[in-house]
Amino acid sequence: MSDNPVSNGPATPNAAVLNAGGKEVPLQVRSGSVGPDVIDIRKLYADTGMFTYDPGFTSTASCDSALTYIDGDEGVLLHRGYPIGELAEHSSFMEVSYLLLNGELPAKDELDTFTRTICRHTMLHEQLMQFYRGFRRDAHPMAIMCGVVGALSAFYHDSTDISDPNHRRISSHRLIAKMPTIAAAAFKYSVGQPFVYPDNTLSYTGNFLRMTFGVPAEKYEVIPAVERALDRIFILHADHEQNASTSTVRLAGSSGANPFACIAAGIACLWGPAHGGANEAALNMLREIGTPDKIAHYIERAKDKNDPFRLMGFGHRVYKNYDPRATVMQSTVREVFDALKVTDPVFETALQLEDMALNDDYFREKKLFPNVDFYSGVILSAIGFPTTMFTALFALARTVGWVAQWNEMISDPGQKIGRPRQLYTGPTERAYVPLDKR
Ligand code: CMC
DSSP, X not given: OBOSOOSSSOSOSSEEEXXXXXXXXXXXXXXXXXXXXEEOOTTHHHHHSOOOOOGGGTTOOOSOOSSEEEETTTTEEXXXXXXXXXXXXXXXXXXXXXXXXXXXXXXXXXXXXHHHHHHHTOSOOHHHHHHGGGSOTTOOHHHHHHHHHHHGGGTOXXXXXXXXXXXXXXXXXXXXXXXXXXXXXHHHHHHTOOOOOOOTTSOHHHHHHHHXXXXXXXXXXXXXXXXXXXXXXXXXXXXXXXXXXXXXXXXXXXXXXXHHHHHHHHHHHHTSTTTTTHHHHHHHHHHHHOSGGGHHHHHHHHHOTTSOOOOTTBOOSSOSSOOHHXXXXXXXXXXXXXXXXOOOHHHHHHHHHHHHHHTSHHHHHTTOOBOHHHHHHHHHHHHTOOGGGHHHHHHHHHHHHHHHHHHHHHTOTTOOOOOOOOOOXXXXXXXXXXXXXX
């Protein structure tokens, strides 16, 4: 493939030529506002009868998007142009949610109105609360999240017409607002405590903390430093371009499925240990390693191709540099320890593991760095969340990204159903053999 101007295609310097089957096929090259150009192959099959092959989508851009930009080599993450570090330091999760949904940072009155709107949707239909009783007490919170979020579509019929912008707006607000209530109830159910109803005088994150850790018998005081740290964790997880769960939401939505069903699909995808489940797996791994003297053994295991063990919270498809979210996460650990006057030896293990891995040729050559999940578990555990809740918290925060991406897709007039093709490797056509002849 070359990026020279084509002779028989559009006279644009932004073009590539594919030599396929002895035929020169001009392909348009499109440029975004920043980042790598893309070769537009939409007409390739019509022109050549060939598909492209890219399992895992390592070289495939699946859509246009103006939400989030990642430069994996430089370790840059921007939401609507704003660096994640600045948002984490100065912004709030509600403000970042507004930004992702609307494209601009809100003015004060816009933020107040948005926050009030989200607050008004925090309660769950009472009948939906009965759903929880159908689950075993030891159900994983993500199992409950998949079920309950999917079930929202059975309750909120007045916001499932995806062709109506008003329905799309209300369903988006409902999803963002109800996620903390759903996640907190999953936790309460697992510990056998009564559900705590939302208190809309609290912040989005303060309300979630109270619904999770409050009990009717006592007044719950939100600790501002913890509220701020958790809010920051939500900001760090809010969106991340076309990752597996976001692509799942987009693919589910491309058929016209309702947003509640689409987000339930995203939650299912997020659950896997290669994706959002890594935060739970990372803390379990750190606890299993236990003391720094065992780190070398686990690093050797991670490098051994015959051992399925991987360093959880390490490596990323896009980041070939330090994940900027991990930097913020690491400093937040100290902040939470100071606020709660606690410490956890697992943090020391994590720091030493990071140091040893970053000085190891295997990890250096493969450009494997800590990702967002490496330190988040240490913080969440210090706050009091059990490991099984970690991925549910990720889902809660990522809901805003999923919803914003889903809205972006649905409002694109060129939107089509997502339908990849395949390289078929099965048997060619053959005659059916009756049962008594086999
Ligand atoms: N420990 C040891 N080796 C690793 C690791 C790791 N954590 N990650 C990648 N490698 C090796 C891998 O074995 C492969 O080696 P080789 O080239 O010799 O076959 C090479 O690095 C490239 O890895 P890959 O699996 O081809 O890369 P990928 O882009 O398909 O996978 C990943 C990315 C995140 C799934 C992977 O790095 C991984 O499994 N990490 C651990 C799980 C994790 O922390 N996931 C959270 C990701 S960030 C949050 C999120 O997006 O949900």
